[in-house]
Amino acid sequence: MIVKKYFKIIVLFIIFFLLGSISISAKVDIGGELAVSLINIIDNEGNISAYPQASLDLELYIPPFDNNQIKSAVYLYTNPTTGQLDFMFKKLYLKHKFDKLHLTLGRQPISWSFGSMLNPVDFTLGSVVMDEETGSKYQTAVEAYIPLNWNSSVSLVAAFSEASQDIKWGLRGRTMIEGYDLTLNYVREPEIDFMGTIIPPSQRIGFTTKGDLGPLGVYGALGYYFKDNDNGNLAYLIGGDYSYFFEAGNKIYFQLEYLSMKKENLSSILGPFFAGNVTNNLNENIGLILGMANYEIDEFSQINLMAISNLNDGSIIVIPGYRNQLSNNLSFNLSTGIYFGKEDTLFGSNVSEGAQQKPKGMISIGLTYSF
């Protein structure tokens, strides 16, 4: 449709018009983050392939004016395998705050996270995976946000995907009861043309909760995926987190969660990082357990260990990492990912026909500079 086709251009035009006509242009600031890293992929024969990667997150900081907010952020990156430079607009939107409604038009992040490591009820499944953000949360969309009181709101999202002619719809309600943050959402995915394969439209509803139970933080999610002409699929997640302070003043933080869902929905949840063996037994119910421990060595450095295991077949991914803030704006990051599992297991080395060969492991070493 015409509006969808020219939506980005219309928003861009409005933004530039406003920027040109207001006096705050002189207070615009530019900032962002430059990251360079060396990614080493280890295959099943023990061969290591090294790929340098660089990325630049650039954001324009424009002060709000007359209840308007303009955000512009672009992500430039080199493809680690081809070395080609590519870019993606993360944000390019205009937000206007009316009395009882906030309206956001343009390229924006739509994220319904509640603090879990995997999220089976997000607006876009797999937009945050094990604390790693993927690009899929950034959508060209219209969002209407209606605050009801200080902690309650309703938001309606209409997103325009490039892989579909139709609109993706989302509705989310949020409130707090007895200290628990509660959300209820509904998403309708349109029909998608994915590299020649037609994925039919689908719907899902989700419920999340987060709060405290004594010294523990607890959270959970319940999702129901509707299927045309078939029974729907249920998915649920329960988790908790805890901090322990040592006598020496250091702290260790734990997080543990369990996710149960049908195998066919798993690849969306796990995102592009963990493309396990999901082409067979799609109706099988999978139980995943995820854990994370983060230890603060001192004020500037920490080590962490994440692991995800499929309880059905015992396969596991282990992700140790280390981070050190070297100075005000410069930090060093080291992360590794190692797959363990027999052939034909979810995180195992072998693959089904048509699926991509998975590496045995990965080591990434890099520096990040903020400005």
Added chain:
Amino acid sequence: MKKIKWFLLIGITVSILFSCLIVVTAAEMTAEEIINKRDDNEYFDTAQMEAEMIIVSGSRKIIKTMDALTDKKNSLVEFTNSQDRGTKFLKREDDLWMFFPDAEEIIKISGHMLNQGMMGSDFSYQDVMEADKLTDLYDFEIIKEEEFEGRPCYVLEGIAREGVKVSYYRRVSWIDKERFIGLKEELYAESGRILKETKANVIEEIEGRWVPTNSVMENKLRKNTYTEFTITQISFNMEIPEETFSLQNLR
């Protein structure tokens, strides 16, 4: 004549004794009165400030800058240094919410995180965003009087009241006798172990209040580590719209 002299002598003696009594009575403030005077000085209906936090460990240091708004029960802090730019925290009573600027999402932070250092500093979220009066949280008594860095002080010990959630079970405070501001404070765990020590380095009179514009919090559990907190601008008792301390305002 002799009688007049006796009366004069008695009169002078009584006057001197009476004066001493007044002086003694004035000096004998109770612990609660001292802390109330301190609270009157340090607590306010609303405040807006810009601040800088320098986290030091050995020879390394990191600087964080922030803008903060606070009223009697709520606080809103936004970080402005380049690495954390746009990160916001909202504290409403015992609940802490965090806004992640990249994903533009708001997550409720678990209660056990309130006692951890804010953005890696020695000031916990509770330390920075606590708005309750000390008299509501602790029972105080005067344990001695002594000088601290040339200033005569009351030294008070506060023990946490039963049923109240606090970060430090016991606190020993050196309170300036003239200005009724805390110059030094030792913060203890229930085990008796000293956890932190805070000292006010620079005190300024702002809008009729004595404000510690530069203070240092030292983590006693670690060597060579401390956080310096400097208020670069502060104003009090301005009107803050009700919707300021809300999730919608974090976005």
